Amino acid sequence: MNHALTAADLANGHQLLMPEWLLLKDGPVRGHAVLAKQGKFAAVGPAAELRAHYPHLPALDLPQTLLMPGMVDTHNHLTQAYGKSLVFGEPSEIFRRIWVPLEGQLDHHHVYLSSKLAALEALRGGFTTVADAGTRSAASVDAIARATTEAGVRCVLGLICNDLNGSAALAEPGEIIGRAARHLAQWESHALVHPSLAVSIPEAASDSMLAQVSGMCAEAGRVFQTHANEHLVAVERSLVQRKLRPIEHLHKVGALGPQALLAHATLVTPGELKMLADTGAAVSYNPVASAWKGNAVAPAELMNTFGIRVGLGTDGTRSDAFRLLDYAESAQRFAYGMAAGDSSCGGGAAWLEHATWRGADALGLQHVTGEIAVGKDADFLLVDLDVPEMQPSWDISWELVRLANRDQIQAVFVAGKLRLWQGWPVDWDAKALMRDISGAARTAVAAAPIQKIHGFASARGVQP
Structure with a gap:
């Protein structure tokens, strides 16, 4: 330089x-x-x-x-920045014990602060585009849009459209669909915000909602986001409830297609791989999340070979693109390459592609960036x-x-x-943001009914 x-x-x-x-x-x-x-x-x-x-x-x-x-982060949770290290050493499905309780405590200002901190981290790590999978906070996602726009990062802004909580309905379907339509329209022409609709996990929405929301995204040329086949317990719940695995369930209701972006997809059968390939659905490969709290590593190289569109995602673990590249290649090597004697696991250039133009394609932004x-x-x-x-x-x-x-x-x-x-x-005070967050995060975490399985590794920090 x-x-x-x-x-x-x-x-x-x-x-x-x-x-x-x-x-x-x-x-x-x-x-x-x-x-x-x-x-x-x-x-x-x-x-x-x-x-x-x-x-x-x-x-x-x-x-x-x-x-x-x-670089393009195809799967993030911008409103979880307050609790990054709360999940270290925790068993899977941390969203139930940590993220849902924490995000439930976030008001509009908290959502703004957390999102701006996450956006700053993303830019510092080399990401110019981040896909937010949707917040569980009741606050408007406008706060996320404001934060990411001020920080200067490109954001795929997910709006959660869940209509089920177990067997109970959360809201009238018409109300959810109306809100989804307004979200797509509101950000249709924004320079840095690209609207998206999301369902947290397939079991959190009725079959008709899954089909409608995914269809709305297909019609609008936007991406439909959901977590699928990430944890063994979720796969088993789906089998018990529907006699279908999550990706099989999405396929049956017509929610797969070029507009669909599935986060994780770590536990996939050959049949599910074929469904993804045949429908043109995309996958966000999150190798750091697999290492930190997952049950498996997505077969990303195999997916790519079979024509499945694959981008890289952080899952909000840490926004460091170069370390993500290293993890992406290493996880494939440990999980699949070593057993098969594959010494290249796609090669260096392949992972750069997944982090850039292939990631943009997974988000439906191939005409914009990457x-x-x-x-x-x-x-x-x-x-x-x-x-x-x-x-x-x-x-x-x-x-x-x-x-x-x-x-x-x-x-x-x-x-x-x-x-x-x-x-x-170069045009706003990041240190002032960090000072604001220092106190705000402690207040939010202290008020959240978080359930940690393991204690903190040191006496320092805020006990939930």
Whole structure:
């Protein structure tokens, strides 16, 4: 990285950026440049050609720098940022004992603060797009939209449409569908917020609601989100209640399709894999969640081989894209590759694809983001390659998956605007947000009826 470079050098939104390396959809290339204009990539190509075509524009040389697409988190819970370490060491289905009680205590202001903190963490970790799976708070999701927009991250904003709580109805179906229609319409044309509808888990909605909500998303060109086949206990409940596994249940009611994004899908049968492939449904592969509180690892490489669309998700565990890449490859290796003698498990380039343009495709945003290409929104990172970990360099794709660190991210751009410089926002006070959250989070956690199975590893912290 040119150490004389400053945030002010990047403030000019109408200049040629000339990185040493540029990560395109087909792989990394040298000697290329990009031009961002009005929030989109206006030109991408060999540096000499762009210099000749735009002789009147200034050119900013970026030696020992990689310009790459911002990464895409296809599954997050932005309103759970208050309780990140509350779940460490806890058994599965933590949503029942921790997340539902905690989110139930969050008012509009808490939802805003938590979401803005999560958005900041995402940007610091190299994510320019995050998909929020929906909050269980009674507060309006407008608070999430406000927070993510102010932070500058692109957000797929889920609205929960559950109509069942066990055998009890939660609300009139017409009321839920009306709210869902208004949500889709409200954010239809927003620059950074992309509306989505969600059902927490298939058993939380009636068959008609699952079909209607998924159908509404298909008609609107938006993504329908749900958690499916994540935990053994949930699979068994579905078998007891419906004599179908969750993905089989979704398929039977017509909720699968190109609009469907299933989070986790770790416990899948060959038949369910075929259902996903045949319907064009997508899967969010969450390897860190599998390690921290899951029952299994999704066969992401096999899914990709069978034509199932796969993106990477954090599940709100930690918003560090480079560590997620490492986990994605390592989890496949431990769960499947080692037993089969597979020494590549897709290779480094494959996981970069799942974190960028394949992730955007899983969210239905392939026309908006995920790659450095003319007409796409200018969501990108400047990554410092002048570090010991990246020297000597032989295969930059593998090196990004296994060796790169979050602290190498020098700049984060979303829609052509510089959002972060060296890890901190350029136009709002992140430290003030952190001070506000310090007290607010403790108040919310103390009031929530959280049930932790294990105590804290140290005496410090707030006891729930």
